[in-house]
Amino acid sequence: MAAVMPAPAASRVLMSGNEAVARAVWESGVKVAAAYPGTPSTEMLEVISTYPDLYAEWSVNEKVSLEVAIGAAYAGSRSFCCMKHVGMNVASDALMTLTLTGVVGGLVIAIADDVGLSSSQNEQDSRYWGRFAHVPVFEPADSQEAYEMTKLAYELSEKFQVPVILRMTTRINHVKSLVVVGERVEFNGAGFKKEPSRFVMVPGNAGKRIPLMFKRDIELRAEAEKSALNFIEPGSDKRVGFITSGPAYMHVKESFPNAPVLKLGFSCPVPFEKCRELVALVDQVVIVEEVEPLIETELKAQGLKVIGKEILPLQGELSPNVLKPAIAKLLGEPVPVMDSVVPMKVFPRPPTMCVACPHLGVYYTLSQVRNLNISGDIGCYTLGAGHPWNALDTCVSMGASMGVALGMDKGRGEADKDKRVVAVIGDSTFLHMGMQGLLDMVYNKGNVTVLLLDNRAVGMTGGQDNPGNGRDIYGDDSPRVDFAKLVSALGVKEERIHVVNPYELPVLFKTIRDEVKVQDVSVIITDQPCVLIKDYHKLKPFEVIEDKCTGCGNCIDVGCPAIHVTRRGKEVKPNGREVDLAFVRIESSVCTGCTLCVQPCAPGAIVHYAPVSPIQLVKKGCSA
Amino acid sequence: MSENTNILVVGIGGQGVMTATEILAEAAIALGHDAKKTEVAGMAQRGGVVSSHLRFGKKVLSPQITPGTADVLLGFESAEAMRWQHMLKPGGITLMNTAKLVPPVVELGLFDYPDDPLAEIRKCGNKVVAFDATSIAQELGDIRLGNTVMLGAIADHLPFGAETLLDCVLKRFQRKGEKLVELNRQAFEAGRAAVGAAEAAIG
Numbered sequence: 001m002a003a004v005m006p007a008p009a010a011s012r013v014l015m016s017g018n019e020a021v022a023r024a025v026w027e028s029g030v031k032v033a034a035a036y037p038g039t040p041s042t043e044m045l046e047v048i049s050t051y052p053d054l055y056a057e058w059s060v061n062e063k064v065s066l067e068v069a070i071g072a073a074y075a076g077s078r079s080f081c082c083m084k085h086v087g088m089n090v091a092s093d094a095l096m097t098l099t100l101t102g103v104v105g106g107l108v109i110a111i112a113d114d115v116g117l118s119s120s121q122n123e124q125d126s127r128y129w130g131r132f133a134h135v136p137v138f139e140p141a142d143s144q145e146a147y148e149m150t151k152l153a154y155e156l157s158e159k160f161q162v163p164v165i166l167r168m169t170t171r172i173n174h175v176k177s178l179v180v181v182g183e184r185v186e187f188n189g190a191g192f193k194k195e196p197s198r199f200v201m202v203p204g205n206a207g208k209r210i211p212l213m214f215k216r217d218i219e220l221r222a223e224a225e226k227s228a229l230n231f232i233e234p235g236s237d238k239r240v241g242f243i244t245s246g247p248a249y250m251h252v253k254e255s256f257p258n259a260p261v262l263k264l265g266f267s268c269p270v271p272f273e274k275c276r277e278l279v280a281l282v283d284q285v286v287i288v289e290e291v292e293p294l295i296e297t298e299l300k301a302q303g304l305k306v307i308g309k310e311i312l313p314l315q316g317e318l319s320p321n322v323l324k325p326a327i328a329k330l331l332g333e334p335v336p337v338m339d340s341v342v343p344m345k346v347f348p349r350p351p352t353m354c355v356a357c358p359h360l361g362v363y364y365t366l367s368q369v370r371n372l373n374i375s376g377d378i379g380c381y382t383l384g385a386g387h388p389w390n391a392l393d394t395c396v397s398m399g400a401s402m403g404v405a406l407g408m409d410k411g412r413g414e415a416d417k418d419k420r421v422v423a424v425i426g427d428s429t430f431l432h433m434g435m436q437g438l439l440d441m442v443y444n445k446g447n448v449t450v451l452l453l454d455n456r457a458v459g460m461t462g463g464q465d466n467p468g469n470g471r472d473i474y475g476d477d478s479p480r481v482d483f484a485k486l487v488s489a490l491g492v493k494e495e496r497i498h499v500v501n502p503y504e505l506p507v508l509f510k511t512i513r514d515e516v517k518v519q520d521v522s523v524i525i526t527d528q529p530c531v532l533i534k535d536y537h538k539l540k541p542f543e544v545i546e547d548k549c550t551g552c553g554n555c556i557d558v559g560c561p562a563i564h565v566t567r568r569g570k571e572v573k574p575n576g577r578e579v580d581l582a583f584v585r586i587e588s589s590v591c592t593g594c595t596l597c598v599q600p601c602a603p604g605a606i607v608h609y610a611p612v613s614p615i616q617l618v619k620k621g622c623s624a
Numbered sequence: 625m626s627e628n629t630n631i632l633v634v635g636i637g638g639q640g641v642m643t644a645t646e647i648l649a650e651a652a653i654a655l656g657h658d659a660k661k662t663e664v665a666g667m668a669q670r671g672g673v674v675s676s677h678l679r680f681g682k683k684v685l686s687p688q689i690t691p692g693t694a695d696v697l698l699g700f701e702s703a704e705a706m707r708w709q710h711m712l713k714p715g716g717i718t719l720m721n722t723a724k725l726v727p728p729v730v731e732l733g734l735f736d737y738p739d740d741p742l743a744e745i746r747k748c749g750n751k752v753v754a755f756d757a758t759s760i761a762q763e764l765g766d767i768r769l770g771n772t773v774m775l776g777a778i779a780d781h782l783p784f785g786a787e788t789l790l791d792c793v794l795k796r797f798q799r800k801g802e803k804l805v806e807l808n809r810q811a812f813e814a815g816r817a818a819v820g821a822a823e824a825a826i827g
Contacts, residue, residue, distance in 0.1 A: 175662040254685040347735035351672035560706040
């Protein structure tokens with residue numbers, strides 16, 4: 001991203017929650033910010049990297065990004081790290097010790113929960129980490145709050161020497177609303193002060209820090225009781241009051257403008273007294289929170305009579321059309337019908353791989369090889385599970401394709417004895433968590449063929465840079481990992497390492513077919529850039545000669561979205577078998593000339609496109 | 625709440641749905657409104673469904689449009705305009721591009737593309753104005769002008785004048801040269817005229 005001039009103070013700017021946090025991080029005088037990209041958190045660091053006077057990095061995974069932020073905070077500077085919900089699973093090892101040492105300079109961890117699963121393998125509530133690690137949690141409800149809470153989080157972090165979790169959800173990260181911005185204030189830390197009893201967490205030292213953590217919990221709860229981030233709006237309709245946090249607050253206000261509401265912006269530790277105040281004010285209290293009943297459970301444990309997930313869903317996003325019927329039912333009122341028209345039935349439009357994606361050839365080839373059990377991974381590779389390839393059998397978590405493949409190999413039953421195990425992983429994913437799995441596979445003498453699809457980018461999140469493409473977050477040159485040497489260093493035999501061009505289908509097919517027969521760990525590296533990054537260069541596009549197309553449909557099986565069916569038909573073969581025909585055309589305006597559809601085209605009907613000039617069109621009597 | 629204006633922009637990844645919605649939001653803000661914009665676009669760049677919500681007014685709370693409350697549905701693609709009809713309020717209007725973008729699952733023969741999305745939408749009883757935005761963009765020389773054509777199409781269906789919206793569109797291209805500014809102005813006006821003509825034909 002190109003550097004931009006930060007908007008002047010007091011500007012009224014339309015910002016996403018991610019952009020608002022980035023702005024606040026910069027204004028707070030943060031020196032170090034680190035992250036691994038992940039929807040819906042990615043833009044926070046992308047935007048931070050456009051601000052001057054701080055250091056930003058793409059780390060190889062979330063644990064490392066937190067460690068980098070910890071180091072900076074120990075050194076007395078303000079630091080920031082962000083991740084999506086599943087990223088905290090990776091970073092949690094560092095978090096659980098960080099809570100004991102605490103910080104010197106402020107450290108804010110923004111965690112973006114993909115509520116509603118827009119692009120994740122699970123839905124999890126990151127507020128649990130606040131309880132688990134005994135650290136405070138802030139929950140903004142819109143961009144302005146995300147901005148303000150980030151700044152307040154740094155103050156709280158330093159006051160209690162504790163990291164602060166800023167819990168966001170997709171509807172904060174990716175909603176744009178107005179923010180009034182301020183100025184950057186430099187923060188000058190005292191530098192690193194040696195204090196081994198605090199920073200060296202051997203059992204003897206750590207044991208002494210634990211009571212301090214519990215003492216801090218009590219102080220933090222008292223702080224939450226008086227925090228301006230937790231406030232009651234008295235309302236006029238006392239039949240039902242609401243305790244709510246995060247964007248759920250907006251849905252409550254929208255649905256019940258006259259109801260009493262306690263909004264918890266500083267929601268962990270829960271301010272019990274504030275909650276009692278609201279309970280005393282109304283007939284019934286409903287807890288409205290996304291996703292899990294955390295606040296609800298804590299309040300019930302306190303003996304407070306509250307209602308929550310008995311009437312509200314345990315999954316997905318809340319909205320007025322979820323809240324209104326639930327509360328109407330609670331009050332014994334007629335349940336409003338929210339939909340004026342029943343949704344019409346339209347075909348599904350699942351995401352698919354891009355035109356000319358280098359992975360198309362890999363999945364097409366895998367779909368042609370028989371007797372494979374394929375262990376897949378996170379990222380664009382997951383799309384290989386879709387049509388027409390159906391070439392993924394598992395997908396668990398980032399980097400897990402390696403370990404899962406080894407397990408499928410070692411745990412194979414009689415039914416799978418003739419099957420070959422293949423693992424598919426991307427470059428960034430491999431560097432994030434795959435390397436250790438491959439090492440384990442080699443060390444434990446697995447029989448797996450690994451396809452390492454190096455497209456030189458974190459493709460799914462928008463093509464961010466990583467050590468595999470030799471560029472840093474600023475686009476500057478950086479040493480580039482040599483994957484062949486890397487896997488060799490992990491113990492894969494030289495003769496079992498192949499680097500192939502995924503656009504050369506016959507070579508790819510032969511390499512895969514040969515390697516799955518070998519009783520050893522093989523690594524096949526495909527090395528062609530993602531079509532969405534600047535390393536990709538378009539070639540001359542192709543078109544279909546209509547008269548030559550026999551309707552065999554081989555090209556459709558590649559799965560390139562540039563190929564369209566013009567008409568369908570049927571043909572009876574000499575043996576009496578009836579086959580379906582599909583005649584095609586290529587959308588030449590988007591075709592990049594990758595040749596993946598040309599190679600399986602038996603009649604040679606696909607040739608380079610000859611654009612027709614407007615003059616020729618006029619001569620032919622056509623209109624453009 | 626009813627005092628907010630709700631605009632739903634729908635299409636598929638890569639068509640510029642999110643950018644168009646953002647420009648609409650900027651226009652609303654320029655006129656002093658509060659505004660919120662959000663979308664469901666998990667894997668937008670990969671040909672999936674994109675629906676972008678814009679709400680503006682004195683004070684906006686929830687960023688999402690409740691089904692059955694959208695004032696205008698701006699459809700960048702025919703089947704997508706059909707898919708989101710349930711979001712419209714009674715008496716709401718659909719402005720749709722007649723272009724059809726057929727996804728791979730249909731090419732593979734797994735599902736059917738509706739024969740006549742426009743007729744299906746009419747069956748719902750909602751007002752719909754259809755025009756070929758993609759062809760207009762192509763005639764101007766670049767398919768990427770499609771989202772400016774669509775913005776021109778909605779220009780006369782907003783609670784504010786078209787000028788502010790046009791200004792916001794052109795501001796985006798100022799740094800890219802006068803030629804692009806002019807092309808986008810033409811695209812905007814062409815979209816506006818196309819909808820005007822189509823509406824006049826409906827009567």
